[in-house]
Structures are given as C-alpha cells and as structure tokens.
Amino acid sequence: MTGDRLAASLRELVQEHGLEQVSRSLHKIGGLDGSAQAAAPSTGRPAQRGAVGRGTQKHAATALERVKKMDLPRETADSVVELARRFDEKSFMPTFGDITHFCQAYNVDEPSSKSRASAIPRVFRAIAAMDAEDIQMLLDYGAFSGPSRLGPIADAIARSRARA
Template sequence: MKSRKQLLNSLLKALLAEWGTDEVRSSLEKAIAEHASERSQWSFRSDSPRVERATALQLVDRLEVQKNVKQPLRILATRFDQKDFLPSIADVREFIIMAGQRPPAIKNRQESFRNLLRILLDLSPERLQQMAEAANHAGPAQLGPISDAIAAAGERLPRRNHEPE
C-alpha cells in the first residue's frame, strides 16, 4: 500500500513540475466533478427515494373484478401480507404445484403473489370464499395437521402391554 502512495506522490510531483499548480488544480477539480457525476448516474444513492414493492393487498385493490371475487381476494391478500397465508416461499411453490402449474423461479415471497393471483383469479367465487373463510392455509409448513395424522395412526397400531413382573 505504501508503494501505491509513493507512486501517486511521484506522479503528482511530475504533473506539478510539468504544468504548474494552477493548471493541475483546475484539471483535478474538473476530473473530480466528472467522476462524481458519473458515479451518481450509475451507483445507488442513499438519499434517493426507495421504490417500494406493492403489497398483495395493493395488487388486489388495483384489480377490476366483481365484488364477490374481490372481497375474498382482499382477505387472502391481507393474510398473505401478514404471512398467515402461505408464509414461506416453499409454501407458495407447493400451492402453485397443487394448482397444477409449474412454479416459476421464486426469489422473493412478496413478488410471488402476482403468480398466485393468476391462479386465484381462475378459481370460482365460491372456492375463493371457501379459501378466505378457511383457517389459515399455510401449506406444508404447518405441522399441526401432520402431527394429528401421526397421532391418529399411532392410536390404530396394536400395543403390547408391558406389565411389571
């Protein structure tokens, strides 16, 4: 690192010796201004406004559909935003597969709602209402139903009575 600073100092001394202080200072100020201008065009600036992604509810509110479709969609979208409906990317993928479609590459759960919306809009208003009224559908991530199924299966298994001798 020291050698790089030495090189810079040597170059500056050579420039000063050739063109003088005023000319080097003027050219350096222009170069700094151009460099700053180029960086502001290509790099992220922390003071620039951040683009917010639309929530699932905002996407649904933008739709022009019948009230009997929009209301259950709003409920599902609210649950989705609160992570009560399909809380993980894996759940979203599983839901898409269960709908008979091939899931796209999903990198962001929030963005995946657009894919879900296409599937939900294909459902009948009655089915949408059923989904909205159902207990929080969370897909395979909820272990309660699996646990209940294991317990029920265990009750049907024959048991050996071990009595102390």
C-alpha cells in the first residue's frame, strides 16, 4: 500500500472511530497497550513489554546467509553459494515438493516442518557434503528447480506443425 493510500485509509478510520480508538488499536496490533505507552520513557518511542515486544519479528535467515556462515571447501563454495542464491529466488527448489524429492533422491531426512525455510540447514548440509561435480550438475541441469518451462517446447511444436 502506498503512503497516500495508507494515509487515506487511516483518515477514514479516524473519522469513523476517532483518533484515540484508532491509536489504541494500532498499539495493540504493535504489541503495546495504552498503559505501556503512558509509561514509556521520554525518548519519543513507546515502551515494549518484556525484552522483546510482541510486535517485533525475528528475521529468518535466508539460505544465502546460512551458507555464507558454513565452512565450505574452496572448490565447492562458489557453487553452493549460487545454489543458495537460487533457493532464495525460488529458482532452485521452489516448492516443498522439490525439497521432498531432493531429500528422497539423496537419502536426506525430510524436515518435519513443511516450510522451505525449515529445510535450509538440512538441505544445504547435504549439498555441502557432495562432490564438486555433483553440485555443478545441480547448477548446470537445473535439477530440483520446479516444473520445466514448457513455453519454448510449445513454440517449437507449433512451428513444426505449421511447416507440416
């Protein structure tokens, strides 16, 4: 939502419910209640309950961030980093089904959680343990990169039918 649209939406809410009610609701959404704001220090920022406020979110480490922290052999480091970059872009293992297929193909225990993020450590430990040639094959052949792009194949079929 752009800033102008957000401002317009907030303006409508304030007109309908009043500034105090909208402010109170925003603070609840952000993990603060009215008493926490009143007790806030004079820094201009609202106080948070506990060490971490309820409205804060932890940053989930990307595959690239995790791989860069790994101790990788020099001959495979660049290839593993490239696979991690592709994983984050969802051009390598874009679905959890692709991760499941990879785990079955390489005898890796499947993650219990069905999220791509939870599979990162397990998958990239397995990849890091592979030979450099096998890692390069994953890169070169686009293995576990989701469904094939069928557009070029369909175009070739259409051209061959037009000639016949």
